[in-house]
Amino acid sequence: MTTTAQRTYNPGKGVGEPVGIAILGHGTVGREVVRLMHEYSEDFTQRIGGPLELKGVAVSDKEKHRGTLAEDLLTDDAMSLIERDDVDLVVEVIGGIDYPRKLVLAALKAGKSVITANKALVAAHAAELSEAADAANVDLYFEAAVAAAIPVVGPLRRSLAGDQIESVSGIVNGTTNFILDAMDSTGANYDDMLAEATALGYAEADPTADVEGYDAASKAAILASLAFHTRVTADDVYCEGITNITSQDIEAAKKAGYTIKLLAICEKLTDAEGKKSISARVHPTLIPREHPLASVSKSFNAIFVEAEAAGRLMFYGNGAGGNPTASAVLGDIVGAARNKVHGGRAPGDSTYANLPIADFGEVPTRYHIDMEVIDRTGVLAEIASRFSAEGISLRTVRQEEAGENARLIVVTHTALESDLARTVSQLQESEIVKSVNSVIRLEGE
Amino acid sequence: MTTTAQRTYNPGKGVGEPVGIAILGHGTVGREVVRLMHEYSEDFTQRIGGPLELKGVAVSDKEKHRGTLAEDLLTDDAMSLIERDDVDLVVEVIGGIDYPRKLVLAALKAGKSVITANKALVAAHAAELSEAADAANVDLYFEAAVAAAIPVVGPLRRSLAGDQIESVSGIVNGTTNFILDAMDSTGANYDDMLAEATALGYAEADPTADVEGYDAASKAAILASLAFHTRVTADDVYCEGITNITSQDIEAAKKAGYTIKLLAICEKLTDAEGKKSISARVHPTLIPREHPLASVSKSFNAIFVEAEAAGRLMFYGNGAGGNPTASAVLGDIVGAARNKVHGGRAPGDSTYANLPIADFGEVPTRYHIDMEVIDRTGVLAEIASRFSAEGISLRTVRQEEAGENARLIVVTHTALESDLARTVSQLQESEIVKSVNSVIRLEGE
Numbered sequence: 006m007t008t009t010a011q012r013t014y015n016p017g018k019g020v021g022e023p024v025g026i027a028i029l030g031h032g033t034v035g036r037e038v039v040r041l042m043h044e045y046s047e048d049f050t051q052r053i054g055g056p057l058e059l060k061g062v063a064v065s066d067k068e069k070h071r072g073t074l075a076e077d078l079l080t081d082d083a084m085s086l087i088e089r090d091d092v093d094l095v096v097e098v099i100g101g102i103d104y105p106r107k108l109v110l111a112a113l114k115a116g117k118s119v120i121t122a123n124k125a126l127v128a129a130h131a132a133e134l135s136e137a138a139d140a141a142n143v144d145l146y147f148e149a150a151v152a153a154a155i156p157v158v159g160p161l162r163r164s165l166a167g168d169q170i171e172s173v174s175g176i177v178n179g180t181t182n183f184i185l186d187a188m189d190s191t192g193a194n195y196d197d198m199l200a201e202a203t204a205l206g207y208a209e210a211d212p213t214a215d216v217e218g219y220d221a222a223s224k225a226a227i228l229a230s231l232a233f234h235t236r237v238t239a240d241d242v243y244c245e246g247i248t249n250i251t252s253q254d255i256e257a258a259k260k261a262g263y264t265i266k267l268l269a270i271c272e273k274l275t276d277a278e279g280k281k282s283i284s285a286r287v288h289p290t291l292i293p294r295e296h297p298l299a300s301v302s303k304s305f306n307a308i309f310v311e312a313e314a315a316g317r318l319m320f321y322g323n324g325a326g327g328n329p330t331a332s333a334v335l336g337d338i339v340g341a342a343r344n345k346v347h348g349g350r351a352p353g354d355s356t357y358a359n360l361p362i363a364d365f366g367e368v369p370t371r372y373h374i375d376m377e378v379i380d381r382t383g384v385l386a387e388i389a390s391r392f393s394a395e396g397i398s399l400r401t402v403r404q405e406e407a408g409e410n411a412r413l414i415v416v417t418h419t420a421l422e423s424d425l426a427r428t429v430s431q432l433q434e435s436e437i438v439k440s441v442n443s444v445i446r447l448e449g450e
Numbered sequence: 451m452t453t454t455a456q457r458t459y460n461p462g463k464g465v466g467e468p469v470g471i472a473i474l475g476h477g478t479v480g481r482e483v484v485r486l487m488h489e490y491s492e493d494f495t496q497r498i499g500g501p502l503e504l505k506g507v508a509v510s511d512k513e514k515h516r517g518t519l520a521e522d523l524l525t526d527d528a529m530s531l532i533e534r535d536d537v538d539l540v541v542e543v544i545g546g547i548d549y550p551r552k553l554v555l556a557a558l559k560a561g562k563s564v565i566t567a568n569k570a571l572v573a574a575h576a577a578e579l580s581e582a583a584d585a586a587n588v589d590l591y592f593e594a595a596v597a598a599a600i601p602v603v604g605p606l607r608r609s610l611a612g613d614q615i616e617s618v619s620g621i622v623n624g625t626t627n628f629i630l631d632a633m634d635s636t637g638a639n640y641d642d643m644l645a646e647a648t649a650l651g652y653a654e655a656d657p658t659a660d661v662e663g664y665d666a667a668s669k670a671a672i673l674a675s676l677a678f679h680t681r682v683t684a685d686d687v688y689c690e691g692i693t694n695i696t697s698q699d700i701e702a703a704k705k706a707g708y709t710i711k712l713l714a715i716c717e718k719l720t721d722a723e724g725k726k727s728i729s730a731r732v733h734p735t736l737i738p739r740e741h742p743l744a745s746v747s748k749s750f751n752a753i754f755v756e757a758e759a760a761g762r763l764m765f766y767g768n769g770a771g772g773n774p775t776a777s778a779v780l781g782d783i784v785g786a787a788r789n790k791v792h793g794g795r796a797p798g799d800s801t802y803a804n805l806p807i808a809d810f811g812e813v814p815t816r817y818h819i820d821m822e823v824i825d826r827t828g829v830l831a832e833i834a835s836r837f838s839a840e841g842i843s844l845r846t847v848r849q850e851e852a853g854e855n856a857r858l859i860v861v862t863h864t865a866l867e868s869d870l871a872r873t874v875s876q877l878q879e880s881e882i883v884k885s886v887n888s889v890i891r892l893e894g895e
Contacts, residue, residue, distance in 0.1 A: 041759060045614060051679070051802035052611055148609055154760030156601065156609030163608075164593055164601035166497055167780020169490060234496070297766075314486060314777035315599030318767035321742075322760065332759035335612020340797075349794015352785075357496040 021055030021346040025091040026338065027117075028062045029083050029108055030099035031070050033327035034122060034149075035062065038096065038334050039074065053342040061086045087112045094341050096334060097121040106130055113137035113145065118341040122149035122330055125214075128223035128239040131230060135354035144341045144351045149333035151224045152177055152306045155322040156336075161231040161310075162352050169313040170232040174270040174448075177224040179304030179325040180215035181247050181267040183207045185255075185289075186302050189264055194252045207304050217246035218267060218287040225269035228308075229285040233273055234358035243286040243365040250289055254443045257375055257414065261403075263291040264299045265445065274363055282363040291373050292449040366423030371400075374415045374429060375442040380408055384437050388413060391435075395428045396420065416447065466500030466791040470536040471783065472562075473507045474528050474553055475544035476515050479567060479594075480507065482776035483541065484519065487783075498787040506531045532557045538790050541779060542566040551575055558582035558590065563786040567594035567775055570659075573668035573684040576675060580799035589786045589796045594778035596669045597622055597751045597769040601781075605765070606676040606755075607797050614758040615677040619715040619893075622669040624749030624770040625660035626692050626712040628652045630700075630734075631747045634709055639697045652749050662691035663712060663732040670714035673753075674730040678718055679803035688731035688810040695734055699888045702820055702859065706848075708736040709744045710890065719808055727808040736818050737894040811868030816845075819860045819874060820887040825853055829882050833858060836880075840873045841865065861892065 026042070028035050042049065042057055050056045063083035064070050070079055080086050087095055087108060095112035099105045102125050109126065112119050114137055121127065127134070127147050138145040148158045152175075161170070176182050180202055187198040199216065202208035214220045222242040229237040247267050258265050268290040274282050292299050297319055301307040306324025311317050323329040344350055378384050385402055392399055397420040405412040417425060432438045471487070473480050487494060487502055495501045508528035509515050515524055525531050532540055532553060540557035544550045547570050554571065557564050559582055566572065572579070572592050583590040593603045597620075606615070621627050625647055632643040644661065647653035659665045667687040674682040692712050703710050713735040719727050737744050742764055746752040751769025756762050768774040789795055823829050830847055837844055842865040850857040862870060877883045 037759065041612070048614070048679075048803075049612070052800060154610075154613070154757070155763055156605035159604060159609040160601035163785055164604040164778065164781045165599075166784040167486070167494070167782070168599070168777045169493070234493075312599070312777060314482065314773040314780070316768040316774055318600055318765070320763070320765055322763035328759040329761055332613045332757060333609065335759070336609045337612070339611040340608055343797055344794065347795060349789065350792060352497075352788055355497060358493075 020050060023056045023058040024053065024342040024345050025058050025060045025089070025093045026096060027060050027086045027089070027092040027094070028096045028098065029105070030097065031062050031064045031073070032098065034098045034330045034334065036073065037327045037331035038098065041331055041335055049339065052339055054346045055342070057338065057342060060089060060092050083108055084111060087117065088115055092117060093345050094118050094120065094338060096338065097123055098334065099123070100125075102126050102129055109134060110137055113141050113143060116141045116143055118144035118146070118345065120146045120334055120337040120341060122147070122334055124150040124220065124223040124227060125239070128226040131227075131238070131354065132236055139353055142350060144344055145353070146337035146341055146351065147227070148337050149330045151227050152308060152320070152322070152324040153326065154329035154332040155306055155308065155320045155324060157228070157308050157320055158231060160320070161228070165310065165312055165315065166352070168315050170273070171311045171313065172270070172272045173228045173232045173308065173310050174268055174272075175308035176266055176298060176301050176306050177269045177308065177324060178215055178218075178221040178267060179306060180208045180212065181218075181221070182301065182306070183304040184216070185247060185250065185265055185267065188250070188252060188255045189259065192252055192256065195248065195250055216248050218244045221267060221269045221287040225271055225285045225287055228269065229271035229283055230356070232271055232310075233283050233360055234355045235283055235360045236356045237283065237285055237362065241285060241362045243288070245288040247289050249443070251443070254375070254445065258291055258445075261414070262294055263373075263447070264294050265289050265291055266298060266301070268292075268298070268448065270448065273360070274368065282361045284363045284365070284368045286365065286368070289445055291445050291447040296449045298449070366421065366426070368422045369419045370422045370425060371419050371447040372415070372417045372425045372429065373445045373447045376413055376415070376432070377439040377442065378411050378413050379437050379439060380411050381437070384411070385413065387437055388415065388432065391432060392417065392428055395424050397424055397428060465495065468501045468503040469498065469787040469790050470503050470505045470534070470538045471541060472505050472531045472534070472537040472539070473541045473543065474550070475542065476507050476509045476518070477543065478772035479543045479775045479779065481518065482772045483543065483779050486776055486780055494784065497784055499791045500787070502783065502787060505534060505537050528553050529556060532562065533560055537562060539563050539565065539783060539786050541783065542568055543779065544568070545570075547571050547574055554579060555582050558586050558588060561586045561588055563589035563591070563790065565591045565779055565782040565786060567592070567779055569595040569665065569668040569672060570684070573671040576672075576683070576799065577681055584798055587795065589789055590798070591782035591786055591796065592672070593782050594775045596672050597753060597765070597767070598771065599774035599777040600751055600753065600765050600767040600769060602673070602753050602765055603676060606673070610755065610757055610760065611797070613760050615718070616756045616758065617715070617717045618673045618677045618753060618755050619713055619717075620753035621711055621743060621746050621751050622714045622753065622769060623660055623663075623666040623712060624751060625653045625657065626663075626666070627746065627751070628749040629661070630692060630695065630710055630712065633695070633697060633700045634704065637697055637701065640693065640695055661693050663689045666712060666714045666732040670716055670730045670732055673714065674716035674728055675801070677716055677755075678728050678805055679800045680728055680805045681801045682728065682730055682807065686730060686807045688733070690733040692734050694888070696888070699820070699890065703736055703890075706859070707739055708892070709739050710734050710736055711743060711746070713737075713743070713893065715893065718805070719813065727806045729808045729810070729813045731810065731813070734890055736890050736892040741894045743894070811866065811871070813867045814864045815867045815870060816864050816892040817860070817862045817870045817874065818890045818892045821858055821860070821877070822884040822887065823856050823858050824882050824884060825856050826882070829856070830858065832882055833860065833877065836877060837862065837873055840869050842869055842873060
C-alpha cells in the first residue's frame with residue numbers, strides 16, 4: 006500500500022535499525038501487546054522510523070503458554086532475555102512488586118529503556134527506578150500505570166508542564182466504580198454487587214487491592230508526584246476503601262442529591278502562612294449528582310485536573326482491561342523506540358519542588374454524618390452546638406425520622422480533618438447519640 | 451526556597467545553559483505567556499534543566515505596547531529578533547496566515563524551534579512548515595492550535611501513537627458552542643445570542659471565522675492529520691456554519707430529544723471493497739441529549755477519540771481564552787526547551803498513511819429533515835416511498851402539525867451524503883413539499 010517514497014519517518018532519514026523488544030509477562034495485556042505489534046507492524050515501522058522486533062516473551066511457566074506464541078520466543082529466563090544485546094526495550098506487564106522491581110532495575114542498569122504498566126511498582130519505587138534510568142540515560146515510561154489508555158501521565162509530564170497544577174482528582178479504579186454505580190442504580194448491597202463485579206470479570210478473585218483503595222492509592226501517588234514535582238509514594242496516601250458503604254448510605258446520598266464515588270484526590274494546600282504542602286488521599290466521597298464525575302458509570306475512569314492557566318480539564322475513558330492497557334503500553338513503546346532510533350530522551354522524573362506531605366489531620370475536608378440520636382427535644386440544637394464549640398460550622402442538619410428512631414444527617418462546612426474526626430468521636434461517646442451510621446467525606450460543591 | 455542540591459533536572463547534569471525565547475505578538479495570549487514565564491521562572495528552570503530567558507517581543511506598533519514590557523524587550527523588527535544568535539525558540543502568537551508563515555519559516559530555517567498557537571497557519575501550511583523543521587532538525591509544536599489547554603495534539607502524537615484511531619470528533623469552537631447552548635437554554639434566536647456572545651467577549655467583532663465553521667475546520671484538519679497519519683488541510687474539510695440555525699430548529703430538536711452542536715468530525719472510512727479513506731467535516735449536528743457531548747455547555751470544548759484498543763476517550767476543558775492558550779504554549783515551550791538543553795526532538799509530522807480524502811458525497815451521514823407539506827391524504831406514504839426509491843431507509847417520520855400547515859419531520863438511517871442531498875433537493879422541487887425548513891445531520895446514536 007505504501008510506496009518507498011512514503012516509507013520515511015523524517016525525510017532523508019530513511020528507515021532506521023530495528024528496535025528489539027522483550028516482554029516480561031504474557032497475561033491479558035502482554036498478549037494484546039504482542040498481537041497488536043504483529044497486526045500493525047507496518048504502522049509501527051512508519052511511526053517509529055524503524056521496525057519493532059519482538060525478541061522474546063518471558064513467562065514463569067512455559068508449558069502454560071505453549072502454542073500461544075512461536076516456540077523460540079517463549080522463555081522462562083527473564084534475566085537472560087533482558088540482557089540480550091539485541092534487546093533495546095523491556096516491557097514489564099507481570100504485576101506484583103518485588104520480582105518486577107528486580108527485573109526492571111536489571112533492565113535499566115543494562116541500558117534498556119523500560120515500559121511498565123505496574124502502578125504498585127512505580128508508586129512504591131519511583132525514586133530507585135528513576136535514578137537507575139537517569140544513570141543509564143534511558144527512558145522509563147508508565148502511561149498504562151494510571152487509568153490505562155486515558156492519556157494522563159503524558160499530559161501531566163508534557164502538555165501541562167508549563168502550568169501550575171492545583172489539584173488532580175478522579176475515579177481511577179474501575180472495579181470500585183462498577184460496584185458503587187451498580188449499588189446506586191439498583192439499590193443492591195455491597196456484597197451482591199461485588200459478587201456481580203467478580204462474575205462479570207470486573208473484580209479479581211481477591212478484590213482486596215481494589216475495594217480497599219490500595220490500587221487507587223498507588224495511582225494517586227503517581228499523579229501527585231507528576232502534578233506537584235514532588236516524590237509521593239503509596240505510603241504517603243491516606244486510604245479508605247468502599248467495603249463499609251451500605252445500600253442505606255447510597256440511598257441517603259441519592260435523596261440528598263449526591264452520589265458516592267471512590268475518589269483519588271491530590272491537592273496542593275496553602276496554609277495561613279502561605280506554606281505549601283500536598284494532600285493525596287483516597288476515600289469514598291459524596292459528590293453532587295450534577296458534578297461531571299457523578300455521571301462516570303460502570304468501570305469507566307475520569308480524571309479532573311485544575312491548573313492555574315488551563316482551568317479545569319477532564320480526561321475520560323476506559324481505565325482498565327487488556328486492550329486499553331495495551332494501547333497505553335504501545336504508545337509508550339513507540340515513544341521509547343523513537344528515542345532509540347532518533348536520539349533524545351523523554352522528560353524524566355521531576356521532584357524538585359519537594360513539597361511536604363500534609364498530615365491527614367491538617368487537611369481541610371467536609372463531613373456528611375448520618376447518626377441515630379435519642380428522642381429528646383433540643384437534641385438537634387445540642388449537636389449543632391457541639392460542632393460549633395469545635396469551630397466547625399454546619400451547612401445543613403436534617404432530621405430524617407423522629408421518635409424512637411430519630412435520625413439526624415449533618416453536613417459540615419470545610420474544617421480540618423482532625424477537628425471533624427475528634428468531634429464525631431466525641432459525639433459517638435455522648436449520651437445523645439445512639440449510633441453513628443456513617444461518616445462520608447464530601448467534595449465538589 | 452530550593453537548595454542547590456535540588457536544582458538539578460537530571461541528577462548529575464546540573465542546570466544547563468539558558469534557553470533564549472522570542473515571542474512574536476503581544477496580544478492576550480502573548481502577554482499571559484510573558485507574565486507566567488516571569489512569575490514561575492524558578493519552576494521553568496527546574497522543569498527544563500536551564501533557565502528560560504525572554505530575548506524580545508515583536509509587535510507591529512511599539513507605541514501601542516509601551517509600558518507593558520521593559521523598553522529594551524519590545525521591537526517592531528520581528529525578523530531581526532528571530533535571527534538573533536541568542537534566540538533558541540520562537541513563539542508565534544500573532545494570528546493570520548501570510549505574515550506569520552513568513553516569520554515561522556524564517557525561524558525554522560534559522561534553526562530555531564517554533565511554538566505556534568495558530569490553527570489557520572498549521573491547517574493551511576503544515577507540509578511546508580514540517581519540511582522546514584525537518585530540514586533544520588528543530589521542533590515545531592502547536593498544542594495550543596487545537597482546543598487551547600486541552601491536551602490533544604500531544605496525546606494523539608504520543609500516548610495514542612501505538613493505537614489505530616477510528617475517529618476524532620467534538621466541539622472545538624467555543625464561540626459557536628456558547629451561541630448554540632444559549633439558544634438551547636433560552637429559546638432565543640441566533641442573532642440575539644451572537645450579540646450576547648460578542649458583548650461577553652466570546653465572539654470577535656467579525657465573527658465570520660467562528661460562525662461559518664472555518665476555525666473548527668482548521669482544527670479538524672489538524673486533528674485528522676494527526677489521527678490518520680495523512681496530510682489533511684483546511685481545504686479538505688467540508689464546512690457548514692451555524693448561521694442558518696433557527697430557534698425553531700433548536701425547539702424541534704429539543705422536542706425530539708436532541709441538541710444541536712457544531713461538531714468537527716474526523717473519521718476513517720472503509721468502503722465495501724475494504725478501501726480506506728478519510729472524512730473530515732464540520733457542520734451543525736443533532737446529537738441525543740444524553741450523549742456526553744450534549745452536556746458540554748457555554749464556551750467549553752470537548753473532543754472524543756475512538757481507537758481500536760483504547761476504546762472511547764474524551765478530553766474536556768477550556769478551548770479558548772488567553773490563559774488556557776498560554777498554558778498550552780508554555781507546555782510546548784518547556785518541551786522544546788528541554789530538547790534544546792538535553793538533546794532530542796519531538797515526534798515530527800507523520801503522513802505515511804497518505805489515505806485519500808473521501809468525496810463528501812461518498813460519506814455516510816444521516817439527515818433530520820423538517821419540511822412543510824401539502825394537505826393531502828397519503829402525503830406521508832408518498833414521501834417515504836421517495837426515500838425508499840433512492841435506497842434510503844427512514845427511521846422515523848413524524849407529522850407535527852396538520853391541515854394547512856402540515857409539517858413532517860423525517861429522520862433517515864445512514865446513507866450516502868450525495869443520495870440524501872439529491873433526494874432532499876428532488877423533494878424540494880416536488881409538488882407535495884411546500885418548503886424545507888431545515889436539514890441537519892445527525893450523529894451519535
